[in-house]
Structures are given as C-alpha cells and as structure tokens.
Amino acid sequence: MNLLLLGLIFGAGVTMTTAEDGTKAKRVSRALCNPGTWCPFGGRTYIFISVPRPWAFAQLQCQSLGGSLAVIQNRETNDFLRSLSSRMDSWVGFSDAQLDGVWLWINSERIRFTNWCRAEPNNYGGKQDCAVINYNGENCWDDSDCTTPRPYVCERK
Ligand SMILES: [Ca+2]
Numbered sequence: 271m272n273l274l275l276l277g278l279i280f281g282a283g284v285t286m287t288t289a290e291d292g293t294k295a296k297r298v299s300r301a302l303c304n305p306g307t308w309c310p311f312g313g314r315t316y317i318f319i320s321v322p323r324p325w326a327f328a329q330l331q332c333q334s335l336g337g338s339l340a341v342i343q344n345r346e347t348n349d350f351l352r353s354l355s356s357r358m359d360s361w362v363g364f365s366d367a368q369l370d371g372v373w374l375w376i377n378s379e380r381i382r383f384t385n386w387c388r389a390e391p392n393n394y395g396g397k398q399d400c401a402v403i404n405y406n407g408e409n410c411w412d413d414s415d416c417t418t419p420r421p422y423v424c425e426r427k
C-alpha cells in the first residue's frame with residue numbers, strides 16, 4: 271500500500287517537472303506556498319509549522335529542516351508571514367533572552383524593522399524573552415514566555 275502511494279507521488283512529481291506548459295508551471299509554484307511547504311518570498315524561503323513547540327525546540331526543528339527561525343526585516347515580509355501563518359500567534363527568531371531589553375535576531379542580522387504591539391515588549395512577569403507575531407490575532411508582535419509551545423515560522427536562504 272505504501273509502495274503504491276510512493277509510486278503515485280513519484281509519478282505525479284515526474285509529471286510536474288517535465289511539464290513545459292507555462293500555466294502548469296505557475297500552478298506548481300503556487301502549490302509550493304501551501305501550509306507545510308517551503309514558500310519563496312523576498313529572496314528567502316519560509317515554512318510555517320503549526321505543531322506548537324517552545325521557542326528553543328522550534329529553533330531546533332527549523333535547524334533540522336536546514337533553516338532557522340524566521341527573521342523579519344520589512345513590512346512586506348511581516349505581512350507575508352502573517353498570511354502564511356494564518357494569523358496564529360507564532361514564534362519568529364527574535365529574542366532578548368541573553369540580556370533583557372536587548373533584542374537580537376537569531377542570525378545576528380542588524381534590526382531594520384520591528385512591529386511591536388502597543389505597550390509591548392513589556393517583559394510581563396519578568397520572563398518574556400521571545401517574540402511572537404500575530405499577537406491575539408492582531409498584526410503586531412508581543413514578547414512572550416519562551417517555554418510556551420506555539421506554532422512557528424522557519425526560514426532558509
Ligand atoms: Ca525580556
């Protein structure tokens with residue numbers, strides 16, 4: 271049964287890669303943006319993982335997929351990831367765990383854009399060190415307890 275399924279998937283893959291028709295190619299590239307698949311945007315590719323994990327485990331999972339938690343450097347990427355993550359509260363690779371109040375992107379990129387919600391980051395309870403997008407469904411970020419399992423977004427070049 272599994273072999274048959276594999277054969278079907280492989281067969282479908284061959285059909286797609288050998289297609290020279292432009293319309294069909296367009297359909298394939300759009301299909302790559304489905305949840306659970308890597309999706310290109312702005313020179314990077316992103317994947318949304320809906321299975322909730324604490325921030326550090328989310329990063330490990332991103333690494334095992336050949337990437338890292340997502341970095342957001344402009345409004346366009348922010349809004350794209352909002353859509354990709356279905357507006358669910360999701361981890362990205364922004365943290366002040368090393369020194370409270372000093373926010374760092376996980377890949378050490380310079381900070382070019384932030385989108386904090388009003389009165390955030392507030393380090394509530396003295397233990398909020400990881401950034402979550404789509405806070406309460408809003409289009410803004412909150413600092414949150416890193417140990418809370420949440421969906422997350424990974425990126426790779
Ligand atoms: Ca903090």
Ligand SMILES: [Ca+2]
Nearest residue numbers: 392393412413
């Ligand atoms: Ca907060």
